[in-house]
Amino acid sequence: MQAKLSLVALSVVAAFALSACGQKEEPKPVAAPVAPAAPAPKPEMVVKLGHVAPMTGPQAHLGKDNENGARLAIEELNAQGLEIGGARIKFELLGEDDQADPKQGSIVAQKLVDAKVNGVIGHLNSGTTIPASKLYSDAGIPQISGSATNPKYTQQGFATAFRVMANDVQQGKALGEFAAKQGVKTVAVVDDRTAYGQGLAEEFKKSALAAGLKVVADEFTNDKATDFKAILTKIKSKKADLVFFGGMDAQGGPMAKQMKELGIKAKFLGGDGVCTPEFMKLGGEATEGNFCSLPGMPLEKLAKGPEFKDKFTKKFGAEIQLYAPYVYDAVMVMADSMKRANSVESAMFLPEIGKTKYDGVTSMIEFDQFGDLKGGAISVYQYKGGKLEYVETLGGGTVAAAVAEVKEAVAEVKDAAKAVAGAATTAGAEAVKAGAEAVKGAAEATKAAVEKK
Secondary structure, three states: OOOHHHHHHHHHHHHHHHHHHHHOOOOOOOOOOOEEEEEEEEEEEEEEEEEEEEEOOHHHHHHHHHHHHHHHHHHHHOOOOOEEEEEEEEEEEEEOOOOOOHHHHHHHHHHHHOOOEEEEEEOOHHHHEEEEEEHHHOOOOOOOOOOOOOOOHHOOOOOOEEEEEOOOOHHHHHHHHHHOOOOEEEEEEEEEEOOHHHHHHHHHHHHHOOOOOOEEEEEEOOOOOOOOOOHHHHHHOOOOOEEEEEEOHHHHHEEEEEEOOOOOOOOOEEOOOOOOOHHHHHHHHHHHEEEEEOOOOOOOHHOOHHHHHHHHHHEEEEOOOHHHHHHHHHHHHHHHHOOOOOOOOOHHHHHHHOOOOOOOOOOOOOEEOOOEEOOEEEEEEEEEOOOOEEEEEEOOHHHHHHHHHHHHHHOOOOOOHHHHHHHHOOHHHHHHHHHHHHHHHHHHHHHHHHHHH
């Protein structure tokens, strides 16, 4: 029995052995390739930029305009997905209201210093910008103003202070020369006793006197006043050919209106503070035919100007009041300096601001040793039909003026060419001949503009 069991066992073993020899060995499963680990996302770094302007009070419309310019720039920078110093950058705007008051300006400046902002855009008014600039300088925080024009701002010796528009020395000089070109012999000067208004008025007087004009009245008011009849009555008795006002639109508009009510025949001339839609709104029909100035070239004559205007109006549903394009450029210049320094630390990118050569909306931005804009041009406008009509550009070298004149001449050629095309289908040979003469004349104007410069 045991022998039988052994034989059976051997048979079973043999059967299994034969079966195993006849089968293929199953391949071992191959492990799936391990995907390389995704690179760790770069850290995000928040870069805080302060912005200061009057957001309440009679200049709130200008403050909002400035802030909108800054916000448009911030939005575009964040959409670019910038990487600086190995981190993804997210810009954040810290807006403050200084109420156009120097004391409040210093209070909010200290608030931004305490918040450890990387840079400051502003302030709007020279009267708030100048005292605040000392606080930013002490903290080593770069400051770029898009609207403060008093020369003192950049003459204090602060390495942190810059501006992206012409100053009042440049503007006042140009306005004095413009007044002389208009055949003006006598002028009355009024200022609002702010750093901006008084500073601009002083520079205008210097230029007017140098051009041979006579200052027959020198009066002042303040930036909260609305009744100017006492001052204007004095001026009326002096029979000035021109009233120059150094101040903002909240006072300039009512002043022009009251000039008309008092029967004053003198023309009104002001600087950038009154070169606004608000001035025309407040002054009404009394603004018609009068003059103002703006630093730089008209937006429509600048390569990037029309595009900026379109973007701004679509985003905010409002027309540009005054300084928004300059504030936009100020933000972009600061960001450009950070990129070139590959750092958002104030101490690291501050030296790069002074080396700036940035093709902005308002101009090719370069700074001199004081932080002032090089070659600041001044454009004069006339109020006509509720709009600002460009008159001419003064100062700023010859290049900007040449570009404007050539662009204008080219536009004339295009218009004349359209006239020829239209004439060919409507009025026959004589109209075509007249249109051809127009093209020829416009072409000669283009050539003259180029050769002149």
